[in-house]
Amino acid sequence: MTYKQLVESLIKEIESEGLLPWEIPWHSGEIRNIKGNAYRGMNSLLLGFYCRSRKFKSPYFLTRKQAREIGGDIKESELERFFSVVFFNPARIQYAKIQEDEIEPKDKEDEKPTIKSGEWKIQKHSFLRVYSVYNVEQTEGINLSNFQNEKTKLKPVELADHIVEGYKNRPQITAIHGKAYYNPIADIVCIPPLRDYDTTEAFYSTAFHELIHSTGHKSRLNRIKSLAFFGSHDYSQEELVAECGASFLLNMCNMLTVKEHRQSSAYLQSWLCKLREKTALLWQSAAKAQKAVDWILGRSYTESAK
Ligand SMILES: [Zn+2]
DSSP: OOHHHHHHHHHHHHHHHOOOGGGOOOOSOSOEETTSOBOOHHHHHHHHHHHHHHTOOOOEEEOHHHHHHTTOEEOGGGTTOOEEEEEEEEEEEEEEEOOGGGSOOOSSTTOOOSSOTTSEEEEEEEEEEEEEEEEGGGEESSOGGGGSOOOOSSOHHHHHHHHHHHOTTOOEEEEOTTOOEEETTTTEEEEOOGGGSSSHHHHHHHHHHHHHHHTTSTTTTOOOOOGGGTTSHHHHHHHHHHHHHHHHHHHHTTOOOOOOSOOOHHHHHHHHHHHHHOHHHHHHHHHHHHHHHHHHHTOOOSSOOO
């Protein structure tokens, strides 16, 4: 399945079920490669969706090379049904010589350019890597029981509490009836108490959403830069970040995502347009959401999962 085909089928799913991408539950736990490394950001979101659309129960993916290395292979009938995961390698720094035409001409004659051609400059290059991966259920000759969703003894609620408690230097969390928001000035998260919700999922969906916002505080990931931020274009992206991030956390707790933060079909329609035209926005938001999730979980990554 190509990226374009996937986005199209994602849109069909949204139209038929009225669910946004980050609201689609996949029930198979954190999506991982066979080394156990979790996929991140958009890769995680899309692979989860791929699991759901193909009804895979295992959250594990691998390349054909990896399948062969462990004594199996991709089933002949599945060879064309790979999924492309995309990685942006961090910028690599290189040195290059400055060319004559790179020096900006100066208006005043007495103002000499500060750089000369032939001097060395630093160049940054970002690399895009694409890998074709398959779910382990598309393979043969591999013992699938080694690649099932990890069974944890903790209940979803315990997992969720564990995440909240593990969030170091977290903002103060206050229970207020009928109000859910993050105040970046006071660095306080306000959420209605658990008993005000119909389901525990709805409560944690809200709690995670507001906690993801709190990672944008200047003392943390510094996404929320000023009060003018609210109502701006950046703020609508921040809402996406919060929704994606909350869905990542809910999935980690084996909880279903909840349609808590939007009601209207107009909102859904506006998202369908954005998905077709602005998939880059979703990519960026998912990446920021992943960073926010990592911050809450207190983990860092040096190497991405293939
Ligand atoms: Zn929000």
